[in-house]
Amino acid sequence: MNIFKNKLLWITPIVILILLIIFSTAFYPAYNPQPKDMPIAIVNHDKGTDIQGKTINVGENLEDKLSDSESDKIKWIKVDNEKEARQGLNEQKYFGVAILEKDFSKQAMSQTQQVVMDSKKQEMEDKIKSGQIPAEQAQQMKEKMGKANSANRITGGQATFKAVTNGGANLQASQIANNVLTSIGENLNKQISKQSLATLDKQHVKVSATDIEGITNPIKIDDQTVNPVKKHQGSGNAPFLMFMPVWMSSIVSSLLLFFAFRKSNNIKVSQRLIASLGQMILAVITALVGGFGYVYFMSGVQGFDFTDINKIAIYITIAILGFIGLILGVMTWLGIKSIPIFFILMFFSMQLVTFPKQLLPQFYQDYIVSWNPFTHYAEYLRALIYMGQPLQMNATMWMFIGFMIFGILSMLLASIVRKHSEKRTEIPS
Numbered sequence: 013m014n015i016f017k018n019k020l021l022w023i024t025p026i027v028i029l030i031l032l033i034i035f036s037t038a039f040y041p042a043y044n045p046q047p048k049d050m051p052i053a054i055v056n057h058d059k060g061t062d063i064q065g066k067t068i069n070v071g072e073n074l075e076d077k078l079s080d081s082e083s084d085k086i087k088w089i090k091v092d093n094e095k096e097a098r099q100g101l102n103e104q105k106y107f108g109v110a111i112l113e114k115d116f117s118k119q120a121m122s123q124t125q126q127v128v129m130d131s132k133k134q135e136m137e138d139k140i141k142s143g144q145i146p147a148e149q150a151q152q153m154k155e156k157m158g159k160a161n162s163a164n165r166i167t168g169g170q171a172t173f174k175a176v177t178n179g180g181a182n183l184q185a186s187q188i189a190n191n192v193l194t195s196i197g198e199n200l201n202k203q204i205s206k207q208s209l210a211t212l213d214k215q216h217v218k219v220s221a222t223d224i225e226g227i228t229n230p231i232k233i234d235d236q237t238v239n240p241v242k243k244h245q246g247s248g249n250a251p252f253l254m255f256m257p258v259w260m261s262s263i264v265s266s267l268l269l270f271f272a273f274r275k276s277n278n279i280k281v282s283q284r285l286i287a288s289l290g291q292m293i294l295a296v297i298t299a300l301v302g303g304f305g306y307v308y309f310m311s312g313v314q315g316f317d318f319t320d321i322n323k324i325a326i327y328i329t330i331a332i333l334g335f336i337g338l339i340l341g342v343m344t345w346l347g348i349k350s351i352p353i354f355f356i357l358m359f360f361s362m363q364l365v366t367f368p369k370q371l372l373p374q375f376y377q378d379y380i381v382s383w384n385p386f387t388h389y390a391e392y393l394r395a396l397i398y399m400g401q402p403l404q405m406n407a408t409m410w411m412f413i414g415f416m417i418f419g420i421l422s423m424l425l426a427s428i429v430r431k432h433s434e435k436r437t438e439i440p441s
Contacts, residue, residue, distance in 0.1 A: 050087060050107060091109070098176070104391075112174075116171045121230070170232040175194060250393065267348075298332070364386060
């Protein structure tokens with residue numbers, strides 16, 4: 013036969029173009045990930061301060077500015093106290109928290125305020141010596157200044173701006189939150205320094221070299237990380253690293269179990285039911301061997317640091333069993349031709365287990381993330397490894413149980429309903 017008459021020859025360029033477009037679309041979320049409505053909490057206890065008759069409240073001004081921001085990259089959420097905010101970090105409600113204590117403004121302006129007071133005190137003493145101010149009036153002024161100094165002066169130097177990020181929540185999101193909070197702290201330093209210098213200039217106060225540091229650097233950024241990622245924990249990327257091996261091994265295991273049933277030549281319904289039961293038992297054994305073997309290999313041979321290795325092994329076992337139930341349940345009715353669907357689903361989900369929801373395109377956020385099983389698998393795995401959460405019956409676990417039930421019912425129903433002839437089940441080795 014002339015090769016140029018073979019249709020496969022001519023459709024090859026079309027097939028490769030279609031495949032490249034499909035895979036390019038699958039990796040589209042990674043082209044230019046931009047944060048959108050990334051939740052960061054702010055805890056503002058700042059009571060403000062008075063300096064030369066003017067009220068200054070840095071925390072209130074910052075909160076108003078962030079709330080009125082037109083940028084949709086960060087979603088600022090006001091939280092009442094630090095304890096609640098840290099709880100929200102552990103529950104992955106926020107990726108970071110900005111915390112301002114009640115004396116923030118007072119502490120930040122304390123050096124400037126003290127310089128002004130010292131200058132006024134020196135000015136008064138000079139006037140007393142020159143006789144411009146009577147002794148009785150001077151005494152009253154000293155008492156008044158002493159009270160003001162006692163009320164407003166704070167020792168300890170800089171104000172502290174707490175920038176708390178959740179290291180285990182997501183590597184990219186944690187870095188973005190840290191950059192945002194650090195930038196806010198640096199901007200506050202610049203703004204308060206500028207305001208302090210303007211106040212001193214207005215009061216015609218000269219600043220000594222010893223006071224310059226406190227005035228131009230009034231805020232210390234206290235950078236904290238909760239749920240930090242330890243060494244040998246995949247730099248926070250365990251959900252992605254443990255996604256493809258689990259899913260691919262589930263597909264291969266399902267294929268072997270599927271062909272083991274099809275090649276067993278079970279003609280009678282009773283035979284097929286027994287064979288289906290055998291499939292289920294072997295699926296459980298396969299999941300146990302795979303889950304514990306995989307996790308213990310990662311720990312013992314590859315050196316991955318699992319804080320609670322058995323907890324992760326049990327979860328991976330349940331995940332594998334759930335995925336096998338899903339794949340076998342579909343293959344029971346659609347056969348081997350359903351396999352490409354599972355591979356396409358894997359490729360379209362790879363970026364979903366890598367990036368947080370807020371860095372994905374809007375279409376993915378609205379229509380893909382909520383139902384995609386791999387997103388739920390990865391997020392709960394992240395919570396178990398990095399957030400120290402216990403293994404419990406949550407939505408993800410019920411999802412896997414649902415997959416198992418679907419697989420069991422599909423196999424049993426197909427064993428009863430579908431016709432199996434000896435000719436049909438003779439599949440070549």
